[in-house]
C-alpha cells in the first residue's frame with residue numbers, strides 16, 4: 001500500500017513538473033513581433049471571424065490558421081527584435097512562415113509572396129523559385145469594387161474585369177474588421193507580385209512552386225531550418241523556409257540586407273477554384289530559426305558554361321553580363337559537385353535551355369551543398385541593363401561575408417623528433433643484440 005502511495009506521489013510530482021514546463025515550451029517558439037497591418041482581400045473568408053480575423057495568433061504557439069484572402073490580401077509583421085540574415089543559419093534560412101497546404105499537390109498550393117523591409121516603407125521581394133520566370137508579373141494589381149452585394153467586381157492591371165467569384169462569396173472588406181488598414185468605401189487596389197491569373201472557374205486550377213513561398217507544402221511547427229532546395233519538394237518539402245539573401249529590388253537585382261524589421265506576406269495568385277472558391281494564402285505560424293555553429297560561404301560552383309563559353313565565377317562577384325552570348329537559344333550549364341542542389345530559375349537541374357532570352361533579362365542560378373549558405377549567381381541577358389555585379393547594401397552591414405572558411409583541415413602529423421647522438425648509439429647497440437638473438441634462435445632451435 002505504501003509503495004502504491006509512493007508511486008502515485010511520484011506520478012503527481014512528474015505531472016506538476018510537466019505542467020510547469022509547458023509554458024516555457026510555449027514561449028520557446030513564440031515570436032517577438034506584432035501584426036502591423038492585416039487585410040483579407042475579397043474572398044470567402046473576408047469579414048469571417050473564423051479564418052479572416054485572428055492573425056495575431058500566428059505569432060503564438062497555440063495559433064489559428066488565418067487566411068489572407070484573394071490576390072493582394074496581406075499581413076505585415078513588425079519584429080521587435082530584428083530578424084538577422086545570419087551566415088550561421090543552416091541552408092541560409094533565416095525565418096519560417098507556414099500555411100496549411102497538406103500534400104504539396106498542384107491544387108493545394110496557395111502561394112504567398114514574401115517581402116522584407118528595414119523601415120516598413122522600402123520593400124524587397126524575397127525571390128522564390130518562380131520570380132524570374134516569364135509568367136511571373138512583378139507589377140500586377142487588382143482593383144476590387146464594392147457593389148453592395150456579397151460578390152465584388154474587379155478590374156485588373158491587364159484590363160480584365162468581371163465578378164470576383166462565380167458563386168462563392170467575395171465580400172468587400174469591412175473597416176471594422178480590418179482596422180489596421182485604410183479601406184476606401186468604393187474600391188481598393190492591391191498590387192505586387194503575381195504568379196498566376198486563372199479566371200475560368202475550375203477545381204483543377206492551380207500553380208506549382210518549388211521553394212520560397214508561404215502555403216505551398218505541409219508545415220511543421222518548430223524552430224529548425226529545413227533545406228528548401230531538396231529533390232522532389234512536392235513529396236518531402238517543409239513549408240515556408242525563407243532566406244533574406246533572396247532579396248531583390250523592383251528590377252530583380254540583388255540587394256544585401258543583413259537584418260530586417262518587417263516581413264509582409266501577400267497572396268500571389270488570382271485564381272478561381274470553382275466550388276473551392278479562390279486560391280487564398282493561409283498563414284498558420286511564424287517560426288524563428290535556431291542559428292547553427294558554422295559560417296560557410298564556400299564556393300560550390302566554380303564556373304558556368306553559357307552556350308559553350310565558360311564563365312569563371314570570381315570571389316565577391318555575383319552578377320555576370322552574358323548578353324553577348326545570347327543570340328537565340330541559351331543553354332546554361334553549371335559546373336558544380338554532383339551532390340550539390342542546383343536551381344536554374346525554377347528548374348532543379350544543372351543544365352537548362354531557354355528558347356530565347358528570358359523576358360526579365362535575368363537568369364538566377366542557386367547552388368547549395370550540405371548545410372551551407374547557397375551560392376546565388378545572377379546572369380544578365382539584356383545588353384542595355386545596368387545590372388550590378390554585387391549586391392547593393394541596404395542599411396548597416398553587420399556580418400563579414402568576405403571570409404570563406406573551408407572545412408577544417410586535419411592537423412598534419414607532428415614532425416618526427418630528431419634523435420640525439422647518444423640515443424642513436426643506444427638504438428644501434430639494441431638492434432645489434434636483437435639480430436644476434438634472432439640468429440641464435442634460428443640456428444639452434446628451428
Ligand SMILES: [Ca+2]
Pocket residue numbers: 085086087089092093094243244245
Ligand atoms: Ca540567410
Ligand SMILES: [Ca+2]
Pocket residue numbers: 099100101108109110215280281282
Ligand atoms: Ca491554404
